[in-house]
Amino acid sequence: MSDATTTNLTLAYYPGCSQTGTAAEYDRSSRACCAALGVGLVDVPDWSCCGSTPAHTVDHHLAGALAARNLIQAELTGHDRVATPCPSCLAALRTASHHLAEDSHPNGAAQNNASPGDADPNSRTRPSFRSQVERLLDRPAPLRSVAVSVLQVLVEDVGVEAIAAAVKHPLTGLRVAPYYGCIMNRPPGLMAFDDPENPTALDRVLTACGATVVDFPFKTECCGAAFAMPRLDIMQRLSARLLDMAASCGADAIAVACPLCQMNLDLRRGQVNAFSLGQGGIGHAMPVPYFTQLLGLALGLPESGLGLDKLVLDLRPALAAAAERTAEAQKLSAQAAQAQKSAKANGKNGTGHGPKPGCKENTPCA
Amino acid sequence: MHIPTPPLDLEHARDASFQAAVASESGQCLASCYQCGMCTAGCAYTPDYDVPVHQVMRLVQLGLREQVLSCRAIWLCASCQACTTRCPNNIDVARVMDVLRHMARRAGHAPEANVKTFADSFLASVARHGRVFEAGLAAVFAIKSGRPMQDAGLGLPMLTRGKLALIPHEPTGNGKAEVAAIFARFNRFADQGAGRHSHDDVQRSGTPKASANTPKARSDTAKDSAPTTEDGQ
Amino acid sequence: MRIGVMVCHCGNNIAATVDCEAVAAAAREFPDVVFATDHMYACSDPGQGTIEKTIRELKLDGVVVASCSPRMHEVTFRRAVERAGLNRYMFEMANIREHVAWISLDRKRNTEKAIDLVRMAVEKLRYDRPLTAKSFEVQKRVLIIGAGVAGIQAALDCAEGGLDVVLVERKASIGGVMSKLDKTFPTIDCSVCVLGPKMVDVGQHPRITLHTLSEVEELSGYVGNFEVTIRKKTPYVDWVKCTGCGACLEKCPSRKVPDSHNEGISTTTAITIPFPQAIPKRAAIDPTVCLHFTKGTCGVCKKVCPADAIDYDLKDEVVTEKVGAVIAATGLDLFDHRKCGEYGGGRYPDVITSLQYERMLSASGPTNGHIQRPSDGAEPKTVVFISCVGSRDRSVDRPYCSNFCCMYTAKQAILTRDHIPDSRAYVFYMDIRATGKGYEEFVRRAQEEYEVQYIRGRVAQIYPLYPLAGPEGNQLVVRGADTLLGVQVEIKADLVVLAVGAESAHGAPALAEKLRISYDAYGFFLESHPKLRPVETNTVGVFLAGACQAPKDIPASVAQASAAAGKVLALLSKDKLESDPQIAQVQAMRCIGCGKCERTCPFGAIRMRELRDGAKRAEVVETVCQGCGICSVTCPVRAIQLAHFTDSQLLAEVNALCRTWTETTGS
The missing domain is CATH 1.10.1060.10 (Alpha-helical ferredoxin)
Known part of the structure; x- marks a missing residue:
């Protein structure tokens, strides 16, 4: 873990459907960062859709079978851990593993909400989750492989110290709101990663990249998820709330880890801004890169390999503004040091350059 | 009043x-x-x-x-x-x-028709291609939801950024067939269980509500909840 | 042998599902039984009278009563047979209520089982022998652990009753949680004004020996004759010389030490006197923060002390005391709200605990009684109280109700409106539990007179309104539900007070192990019986007072403290105590000195005695043995018999039972 380039770390890799289309840049930048940090990824051969949210809203066994098929495929790589960038895929795969494992211990612990009475009076007569899933799969379901997020691999296997050591172009001065999305860490019993209310993994990665992480209170608030299509109004309301909060935190950019969040906040920004303006609020222009894109920049990877051109809202103005602000701050602190040296006058130091709400990057856009 | x-x-x-x-x-x-x-x-x-x-x-x-x-x-x-x-x-x-x-x-309820349509269209796309085909899904949903223009403005930015795959990325091997088979079994079992379920539902629903339990709503559900054949491709 | 049997109906408790007359009739056929009858209530005065009369008239040698559990009435009936001139151990009880009548409705089979149980009791009684208790001297002194309001009350009551009291307190001053409170509900009288005089009394009472900064290390012995080892941590100040003048506090250079008496909302010095009313009012150094101990640099306090009391070379002291009884009064700790990430997990300075708020309200607190937001010192206008933080919450393993939070929250809301008349107070609650005297009326006053807005629902989230707004005007958004309206509600709050629940005192389970008493899954000490023995424990001579048993408010703690003191006074009013003769007895001839019994005895009641030839023999310390029987089954050569439960007595019961089986299956 000390030296990223020498770690012998290889996992199975499940890209997920979005990463072949609307979130191609998430896939590309995740692969690039992993390669640069010595994480080997072996694609799950012949992978299929994990079922995502629609499957479990229709049937838990169908969802289990669609996910389990990919866990079986993952075992073909010879690696028990499957990394995926997408939290929705992660949740689907982990939910399947969780319930399959539960069923293999009929009297196991994690059954339900520790009820005093028998919560499941029909459990003896109802066929088990595992048997139902295996009936749909028409073969035994796996137990060995377990899914982890790319973020978790970077934080826990590579480590933020190693990341910091590998950073070549620190993102100094860039103020980033870390937005985890709602299911990267929740529910905690299932995801078993980071704090469910105030996760810090993304914060630590971005800090290691040299960025300034703002204290973003809505790290895990829902953006409207898949409702953008069937109930655009809901997505607009929720995403607008996130953008307003990020702006009031003084963020130059929102770093995301979920393709659905990214689509709602970036591709659908026009729709969200239209809603805000209609409500008498303001629109926002801040870009919404994937955290892997920011990490890739900091690691000095070529921009072409990070898919920066795929972002609807350009990241470059934010980077330029950050660089400019940093230069100015350095100049001021140099002046202050000079002043202090020449005359031990007042005790003002050069750190008081906190961002102000409503500064340039956050002004309304059309 | x-x-x-x-x-x-x-x-x-x-x-x-x-x-x-x-x-x-x-x-x-x-x-x-x-x-x-x-x-x-x-x-x-x-x-x-x-x-x-x-x-x-x-x-x-x-x-x-x-x-x-x-x-x-x-x-x-x-x-x-x-x-x-x-x-x-x-x-x-x-x-x-x-x-x-x-x-x-x-029980045949779907008061948020578009939410149900979206989930069904998504799974239909998966059943057909083995993975969800985003462009196809968007097109199908736009038509079915009766709001074809809602996301029309997103097409251009997606096209120019190469985010809109116009051909589905299907699994490379047996995946597509295996996923189709999972859905086929799911639908077959659901049909087998449908007698039991609808029996349950009728028996339990005490005073039937006209709006939700009309024969039409019921037959729609039976078709929609088996998301296999429709895709629009 | 002449045996009498009485079968009790227990009203309808037994008679409804057991044919008591048939049981009595069957008993008349058992060997040695000369008399058997049934009775509506054997435990009643006429019932006991019948037992006594029959013993005398028929010259019985022993009695069997078939009725309830021995835990209920064994003592009652033993006294009855004793009054009629029999040895109290020539009595057996068959439990045909809990073990028969209450568990099945099948009258025929119940009656058969009841007959079996009576048969077993009769057979055992035929092997019973009179046993005599021995008596021993007692120490007329009591150890009280913990000097909060419960420990203080118990100490004063015991001392007034003529007992010498050894009072041990972990902190530097006595007073406990109550000394931190501003006002008390439902009377709004000043907490420390009520407690202060009692604290002074403790400090001055000639019969009370006070050990502060001290903890119990070990307790050995048995009721009447305990020996306790106490570690007195050194304050690095000679408390005989120290006058509590406070000169050292003024000059101490390390001033950033979080003040635990003020719940961390202010700082204090490395050498400190906890609060103005502290007893004893003596200075103590915290060596973990003192510059002399951490860096070896400072020595200011030693220089400025006018009494020359500072001595950095002082060491901890270990003292032993002999006592006859123990009262545990270790109180409670509060739930750590850092576990509640949804409320900021301790990240927001303006989200504070109820006890921190209490210190803020207190005139002797760090803000001199002015309510100030920790972030900027501004006076809050909107204060939100959240109930049940760490109570009634299975997700943080605190499923129980903490008992008093509803009341202190009402009090704090009232005081908020009192201190800041143009303020608004909101209370999020799930249920209001106000069952004490005058409590419901108090909550109604908060709602009616003080216009505190109660909102039925829980809060899911707290976050800063505008994170960048800076200290001025920065409010917190409290997002909750009003379940009565069925809507989400949001309040922009200046200050949020979390009604943190009660937890057992830090280290309580370890102390319970030392005292050999039981504790529950949350570390609260277990009483002997929840209704009838609420201050006793299962270790004779160890009693409970206050919140160490369960979360309790001040009136309940004080009441239990006086109850415990009463129990101790009654116990130690006797010059000698009788030991229970139902204890292990070693047959020295059989003992091979292997020592297994010594190792398995949970009470340390067996020691190995060395004979003149160097051989070893087990020996039972009669006053320590609790009669559990573990040694008896451990002994590989059956050299230990438990009196009244000998092998022959138990086998007689088993034989009686098996005989009926072979008879019924045979016939």
């Missing part, structure tokens, strides 16, 4: 087996809920719900089956897990909402 609401005749209105059925399918003890409102307080969708989450739980506790299964709230839950994460009684509330949606589907 005002229609008086008579007192709820609990003995008559309750379906005593309903809470046990939800408990059985979700693995959650609904009797543990003490109505603190934590779920409602933290839910991003409470403003959009017709019945707030804690009252959904309350309706289940009381066995007011029709009122639960016909509400819109259970379709608007995004499974964001805020309720499950914070429930002081360790109830997996989101899973209960899932199960209620499954039951509502079987």
Whole structure:
């Protein structure tokens, strides 16, 4: 873990459907960062859709079978851990593993909400989750492989110290709101990663990249998820709330880890801004890169390999503004040091350059 | 104008087996809920719900089956897990909402038609291609939802950034066939179980509500809940 | 032998499902039984009278009563047979209520089982022998652990009753949680004004020996003759010389030490006197923060002390005391709200605990009684109280109700409106539990007179309104539900007070192990019986007072403290105590000195005695043995018999039972 380039770390890799289309840049930048940090990824051969949210809203066994098929495929790589960038895929795969494992211990612990009475009076007569899933799969379901997020691999296997050591172009001065999305860490019993209310993994990665992480209170608030299509109004309301909060935190950019969040906040920004303006609020222009894109920049990877051109809202103005602000701050602190040296006058130091709400990057856009 | 609401005749209105059925399918003890409102307080969708989450739980506790299964709230839950994460009684509330949606589907309720259409179209795309084909899904949904222009403006920015794959990325090997087979089995088992389910539903639904239980709604559901053949490709 | 049997109906408790007359009739056929009858209530005065009369008239040698559990009435009936002139151990009880009548409705089979149980009791009685208790001297002193309001009350009551009291307190001053409170509900009288005089009394009472900064290390012995080892941590100040003048506090250079008496909302010095009313009012150094101990640099306090009391070379002291009884009064700790990430997990300075708020309200607190937001010192106008933080919450393993939070929250809301008349107070609650005298009226006053807005629902989230707004005007958004309206509610709050629940005192389970008493899954000490023995424990001579048993408010703690003191006074009013003769007895001839019994005895009641030839023999310390029987089954050569439960007595019961089986299956 000390030296990223020498770690012998290889996992199975499940890209997920979005990463072949609307979130191609998430896939590309995740692969690039992993390669640069010595994480080997072996694609799950012949992978299929994990079922995502629609499957479990229709049937838990169908969802289990669609996910389990990919866990079986993952075992073909010879690696028990499957990394995926997408939290929705992660949740689907982990939910399947969780319930399959539960069923293999009929009297196991994690059954339900520790009820005093028998919560499941029909459990003896109802066929088990595992048997139902295996009936749909028409073969035994796996137990060995377990899914982890790319973020978790970077934080826990590579480590933020190693990341910091590998950073070549620190993102100094860039103020980033870390937005985890709602299911990267929740529910905690299932995801078993980071704090469910105030996760810090993304914060630590971005800090290691040299960025300034703002204290973003809505790290895990829902953006409207898949409702953008069937109930655009809901997505607009929720995403607008996130953008307003990020702006009031003084963020130059929102770093995301979920393709659905990214689509709602970036591709659908026009729709969200239209809603805000209609409500008498303001629109926002801040870009919404994937955290892997920011990490890739900091690691000095070529921009072409990070898919920066795929972002609807350009990241470059934010980077330029950050660089400019940093230069100015350095100049001021140099002046202050000079002043202090020449005359031990007042005790003002050069750190008081906190961002102000409503500064340039956050002004309304059309 | 005002229609008086008579007192709820609990003995008559309750379906005593309903809470046990939800408990059985979700693995959650609904009797543990003490109505603190934590779920409602933290839910991003409470403003959009017709019945707030804690009252959904309350309706289940009381066995007011029709009122639960016909509400819109259970379709608007995004499974964001805020309720499950914070429930002081360790109830997996989101899973209960899932199960209620499954039951509502079987009972032929779909008050948020577009939400159901989206899920069905998504799964139909998966069943057909082995993976979800985003462009196809968007096109199908645009037509089915009756709002073809809602996301029309997104096409150009996606095209120019190479985000809109116009040809589905299907699994390279047997994956496509295997996924299709999973769906085929799912539909076959669902059909086999349909007799049982609809029997249950009719038996339990006490006073049938005309709006949701019309023969038409029922036949639509039977077709839609088996998302195999339609894709629009 | 002449045996009498009485079968009790227990009203309908037994008679409804057992044919008591048939049981009595069957008993008449058992060997040595000369008399058997049934009775409506054997435990009643006429019932006991019948037992006594029959013993005298028929010259019985022993009695069997078939009725309830021995835990209920064994002592009652033993006294009855004793009054009639029999040895109290020539009595057996068959439990045909809990073990028969209450567990089945099958009258025929119940009656058969009841007959079996009576048969077993009769057979055992035929092997019973009179046993005589021995008596021993007692120490007329009591150890009280913990000097909060419960420990203080118990100490004063015991001392007034003529007992010498050894009072041990972990902190530097006595007073406990109550000394931190501003006002008390439902009377709004000043907490420390009520407690202060009692604290002074403790400090001055000639019969009370006070050990502060001290903890119990070990307790050995048995009721009447305990020996306790106490570690007195050194304050690095000679408390005989120290006058409590406070000169050292003024000059101490390390001033950033979080003040635990003020719950960390202010700082204090490395050498400190906890609060103005502290007893003893003596200075103590915290060596973990003192510059002399951490860096070896400072020595200011030693220089400035006018009494020359500072001595950095002082060492901990270990003292032993002999006592006859023990009262545990270790109180409670509060739930750590850092576990509640949804409320900021301790990240927001303006989200504070109820006890921190209490210190803020207190005139002797760090803000001199002015309510100030920790972030900027501004006076809050909107204060939100959240109930049940760490109570009634299975997700943080605190499923129980903490008992008093509803009341202190009402009190704090009232005081908020009192201190800041143009403020608004909101209370999020799930249920209001106000069952004490005058409590419900108090909550109603908060709602009616003080216009505190109660909102039925829980809060899911707290976050800063505008994170960048800076200290001025920065409010917190409290997002909750009003379940009565069925809506989400949001309040922009200046200050949020979390009604944190009660937990057992830090280290309580370890102390319970030392005292050999039981504790529950949450570390609260277990009483002997929840209704009838609420201050006793299962270790004779160890009693409970206050919140160490369960979360309790001040009136309940004080009441239990006086009850415990009463129990101790009654116990130690006797010059000698009788030991229970139902204890292990070693047959020295059989003992091979293997020592297994010594190792398995949970009470340390067996020691190995060395004979003149170097061989070893087990020996039972009669006053320590609790009669559990573990040694008896451990002994590989059956050299230990438990009196009244000998092998022959138990086998007689088993034989009686098996005989009926072989008879019924045979016939």
